[in-house]
Amino acid sequence: MAKRAFPLSKVYGLLEPGPVVLLTTAHKGRANVMTMSWHTMMEFEPPLVGCIVSGRHFSFDALVATRRCVLNIPTAELAAKAVNCGNSSGRRVDKFKTFGLTPAPAALVDAPLVAECYANLECAVVDTRWVNRYNFFVLEVLKAWIDPAAKDPRTLHHRGRGVFMVAGETIKLPSKMK
């Protein structure tokens, strides 16, 4: 999927609606991907994103050690692969190979982009003070990529225990909100 760079000032519009994301890391020569729903925008520009990564996850150690990751946003076509990534651990399997996801090189971080995702956000961990307390990481988006063909992407939104809401129609209302 050919991507173009996406303005950092517009990144909030990708994450505000609450999509399931695939978080990728690379550490000690191994790339990994985990499924995540607990994230929020914290600042517009540079875009700051807060997210919870439990210490149980293989990705936790990589995130702490490398302070880099990519947030990849899948659409509904990737639902089964996203669930597979959530059902397994990178300690035991290479999820890219096992589930047929394609790692692609990022521009600024060692963690790979997931080529099949319509948007990819290269991130640095910029605040770890709440990692011990809440497993909460503050990420800064350094570089964003988007598939220019993606209009109203059918993102996945987890409701718990494998139930996902798929993004539906888009409406536009006269808003002064950013």
Place this chain on the structure above:
Amino acid sequence: MAKRAFPLSKVYGLLEPGPVVLLTTAHKGRANVMTMSWHTMMEFEPPLVGCIVSGRHFSFDALVATRRCVLNIPTAELAAKAVNCGNSSGRRVDKFKTFGLTPAPAALVDAPLVAECYANLECAVVDTRWVNRYNFFVLEVLKAWIDPAAKDPRTLHHRGRGVFMVAGETIKLPSKMK
């Protein structure tokens, strides 16, 4: 809308998909309601929710002073009212009266429930250490209410500048994820 109590252990399923919420407060005899999209689950039970409330908002002072609020989750039928609440300030208008929203008494907090919302989460502020740094509040959900008739609610998900994605179809996949 008649509500029933909703188990705290299932609250994450209401907020994980990233819906726009209406945050209500009550302070010095005035109730207010603001529109918010920047929130994330932080813990399952008791449910902890992190959210950003800018210091520019009238609700900010009420939240700091009272440490109580309600997160009300609207469906698409309330889209225009949610935008109206985002386009105006409680400093100048009584948004409940002006926009036709009904305040209903909560069980454990002074802030009102928005009766028209299909779910209402009564919350206490439990951590203010990142309010100065990020305008980030950690809320604990004390009591949750839901409209038992709401199945696959058509929640609103902001993409920026008045563009909203409305919750679409629901799919179920075999998941070990909570």
